[in-house]
Amino acid sequence: MAVHGIDLGTTYSCIASVDDVSRPTVHRNQEDTDTTPSVVFFETPENVVVGQTAKDSAVIEPDLVVSRIKRDMGHEVTRTMHGRPYTPEEISAFVLRKLAADAKTATGVTVDDVVITVPAYFGAAERDATRKAGRIAGLNVIDIISEPIAAAITYGVLNPGQDARILVYDLGGGTFDTTVIALSGGDIEVVCTDGDHELGGADWDDRLVEHLAERFRQEHPDVPDPLDDKQTEQQLRRDAEELKKTLSTRTRHVLRVMHEGRVAKVEIGREEFEALTRDLLDRTIEITRKTLNTARGKGVDGFDHLVLVGGSAKMPAVTEALTKELGVTPRLQDPDLAVAKGAALYAFEETYRRLLSSGDRTDQSRAEEMAARAGLSDGQRQEIAGRTIRTVASRAFGIKATASNTRREYVAHLVNANDALPADVTEGFATLDDFQTRVAIEVMEQAGAVASDVIEDNNKIAEGDLRIPPGKPAGYPIEVTFSLDASGLLHVTAKENETGERLELSVQIGGMSEEEVAESRAALSRVQVS
Numbered sequence: 420m421a422v423h424g425i426d427l428g429t430t431y432s433c434i435a436s437v438d439d440v441s442r443p444t445v446h447r448n449q450e451d452t453d454t455t456p457s458v459v460f461f462e463t464p465e466n467v468v469v470g471q472t473a474k475d476s477a478v479i480e481p482d483l484v485v486s487r488i489k490r491d492m493g494h495e496v497t498r499t500m501h502g503r504p505y506t507p508e509e510i511s512a513f514v515l516r517k518l519a520a521d522a523k524t525a526t527g528v529t530v531d532d533v534v535i536t537v538p539a540y541f542g543a544a545e546r547d548a549t550r551k552a553g554r555i556a557g558l559n560v561i562d563i564i565s566e567p568i569a570a571a572i573t574y575g576v577l578n579p580g581q582d583a584r585i586l587v588y589d590l591g592g593g594t595f596d597t598t599v600i601a602l603s604g605g606d607i608e609v610v611c612t613d614g615d616h617e618l619g620g621a622d623w624d625d626r627l628v629e630h631l632a633e634r635f636r637q638e639h640p641d642v643p644d645p646l647d648d649k650q651t652e653q654q655l656r657r658d659a660e661e662l663k664k665t666l667s668t669r670t671r672h673v674l675r676v677m678h679e680g681r682v683a684k685v686e687i688g689r690e691e692f693e694a695l696t697r698d699l700l701d702r703t704i705e706i707t708r709k710t711l712n713t714a715r716g717k718g719v720d721g722f723d724h725l726v727l728v729g730g731s732a733k734m735p736a737v738t739e740a741l742t743k744e745l746g747v748t749p750r751l752q753d754p755d756l757a758v759a760k761g762a763a764l765y766a767f768e769e770t771y772r773r774l775l776s777s778g779d780r781t782d783q784s785r786a787e788e789m790a791a792r793a794g795l796s797d798g799q800r801q802e803i804a805g806r807t808i809r810t811v812a813s814r815a816f817g818i819k820a821t822a823s824n825t826r827r828e829y830v831a832h833l834v835n836a837n838d839a840l841p842a843d844v845t846e847g848f849a850t851l852d853d854f855q856t857r858v859a860i861e862v863m864e865q866a867g868a869v870a871s872d873v874i875e876d877n878n879k880i881a882e883g884d885l886r887i888p889p890g891k892p893a894g895y896p897i898e899v900t901f902s903l904d905a906s907g908l909l910h911v912t913a914k915e916n917e918t919g920e921r922l923e924l925s926v927q928i929g930g931m932s933e934e935e936v937a938e939s940r941a942a943l944s945r946v947q948v949s
Contacts, residue, residue: 422532422561422770424569424762425518427511427549429489429593429619431730432457433756434518434530435763441793443573443760448521454755455521457592458486459513461500466947469517478657481649485510487621490593492552493544508552508931509939515556516948532559534766536758538594539565540614542814542864543909544880550908551931555940561766563906566591567598568609568810569761570728574752575602584610586711586722588749589758590703590737591729593619597707599714599722605802609810611713611837613706615868618699620663620731626695627659627687628652635676635683645678666692667734693736700736704744713837725749728757767793768803775804810905811837815870818899818911819861819879821851829872830863833901836870840907845900853893857884860899860913860922885913885922 423436424443431454435445448455450471460473461483468476477484485498488510497504519530537549546563553560567587574585582603589596596614600607632645632655645651658674665672666689676683693700714720725741727733727749741749753760767789774786790800817832833844850858862881863874871877887895895915902910911924931939 421526421528421530422534422763422766423519423522423530424759424764424766425515425533425535426566426569426756426759426762427489427514427535427537427552428454428457428591429487430457430621431455431592431755432514432518433759434522435756435759436522436526436528437763437767437793439792439794441795441799443763445756445759446522446525448517449524455514455517456486457489457514458484459488459510460484464501464503465945466949467513468949469513474657477653478650481653484653487593488514490617492548493542493546506931506939508548508555508936509943511549511552512555512939512943513946513948515553515558519556519558520948530558532561532766532770534562534564534762534769535560536566536569536762537563537907538589538591538614538616539567539596539598539609539612540594540616540813541565541907542878542880543816543903543907544864544878545616546907548931551936554936555943557940557944562769563908564762564765565596565598565609565612565810565813565907566728566758567596567600567612568607568808569758569765570726570752571598571600571602571607572761572764572808573757574724574726575605575607583723584719584721586707586725586745587728588703588707588725588732588737588741589614589728590731591619592731593617593621595619595703595706595729597703597710599710599719601719605806607806607808610717610719611710611811612813613710613713613836613868614813615702615706618702620729622699623663623696623731623734624656624659626699627662627692628655630687630695631655631659631674631676631685634685635678635681638683639678639681642679642681645676648678651678662687663692663734689735696736700740703737704740707741707744717837726752728752728754730755765808768806771803772806808905810840810907812840812842812903813907814865816865816901816903816909817863817877818848819859819863819874820848823849823851823893826851828874830874830877832865832870832872833899834903836865840903840905842903843900845898848897848899850887850891850893850895850897854890855887855893855895856889857886858897858913859883860885860911860924862909862911862924880909881911881924883913883922883924885915886920887915888918888920 456474458473460468460476491507598612599610774782816834820831863877913922
């Protein structure tokens with residue numbers, strides 16, 4: 420059976436699987452490139468174009484093109500195209516369908532079971548939305564795993580038998596994560612993680628766009644602002660991305676900014692570019708420093724290897740800044756493809772382990788068939804069967820509570836950022852008033868970089884009411900249990916023990932109910948994706 424790993428990126432995505440000699444292999448798309456731009460062009464209500472053609476179309480039809488949708492995952496926002504509103508899950512599903520279709524064209528194998536990666540700092544809402552996007556695309560999402568874990572799996576497979584502590588610096592197109600991971604005896608353990616899901620290479624592009632536009636304004640002050648024209652803006656964004664890549668290999672470059680029949684010749688050097696974006700890079704260094712401090716607090720006082728992941732990590736300034744800050748030379752770990760390859764390895768290994776341990780003879784036969792097809796030795800089979808992967812919570816989770824004496828509302832956190840997963844935590848609470856007949860359970864997730872008990876510093880991600888038996892005095896006890904699985908998906912249970920009344924919250928996040936997901940899957944299956 421074929422299983423695939425998908426790196427669903429902010430700016431670029433790719434898909435991989437394990438080949439017949441147990442190597443992770445990225446499948447090239449129909450345009451014959453390893454990565455596909457995560458851009459969607461709504462050409463007509465019945466036809467959607469994904470990838471480079473969609474990206475090129477943004478210059479001509481900017482109002483019908485959506486990019487960077489990953490930054491909206493987990494938020495209740497829509498984009499209306501041809502009179503129909505589309506959720507971030509639905510738009511991401513088009514990207515996933517393109518990847519799956521191209522992989523089938525390349526290999527002849529239908530893509531069904533997949534593992535999709537997300538930034539380590541994604542919370543429950545974003546992870547839930549990503550899983551739903553996969554289901555809308557018609558895929559069976561085996562698991563959601565963090566991108567640094569996928570990168571660490573790739574690193575571990577390429578460096579077998581080496582126990583090491585790894586600092587993964589992952590600067591993608593739209594998100595940034597830094598994670599400390601321990602490899603020991605083939606097992607992988609995430610020590611801690613931190614990041615910013617609104618900081619990535621696209622922000623470097625934005626600075627260049629503004630700089631190019633400003634240089635045009637200075638040269639042609641009598642012409643309308645180029646950023647007020649959507650077509651010119653999209654062209655500037657294309658130019659900025661290419662300029663960023665060029666300045667990673669050259670020290671200077673000249674390009675022409677054209678708008679309203681006027682031209683501005685702009686020359687920019689690498690040093691000027693780095694000065695324009697210094698605060699963005701400094702922010703990644705600050706987060707890296709904070710992550711290492713957290714690791715020290717958990718008994719890990721250093722690291723053996725610094726691994727760079729993500730296309731934007733190829734900027735020379737990244738290596739220079741990290742070398743200066745940490746005193747070590749980073750390793751570029753196949754930055755564009757390492758995450759997809761690691762996801763493919765995890766998908767293969769996790770499927771193999773589940774089939775092998777199911778107790779069903781048919782499943783065990785399928786596991787042996789997988790191993791044989793991948794050319795695994797007996798030693799490799801034993802290593803995979805015994806491998807464990809342990810991760811941590813990316814954020815703090817709790818419930819809205821009220822102090823009985825002051826009536827101050829605050830967030831009582833049951834799971835804290837960097838707690839080991841899976842986590843099952845139960846805490847006792849109590850009613851506030853005599854004869855209370857219900858208790859509102861409001862599930863909260865840390866919103867900022869640091870956990871806070873202030874209501875406004877958290878996002879409400881689920882809610883429900885727990886019924887209380889009549890006639891009970893203030894202080895009547897209830898229990899709340901948070902179960903956060905290794906994928907970062909949350910289940911909440913509230914109960915009172917006298918009658919056994921329970922409230923089960925599978926944390927309905929991201930705005931799409933299970934019924935809406937099923938309806939969307941059926942409706943979008945009729946839309947042609949190319």
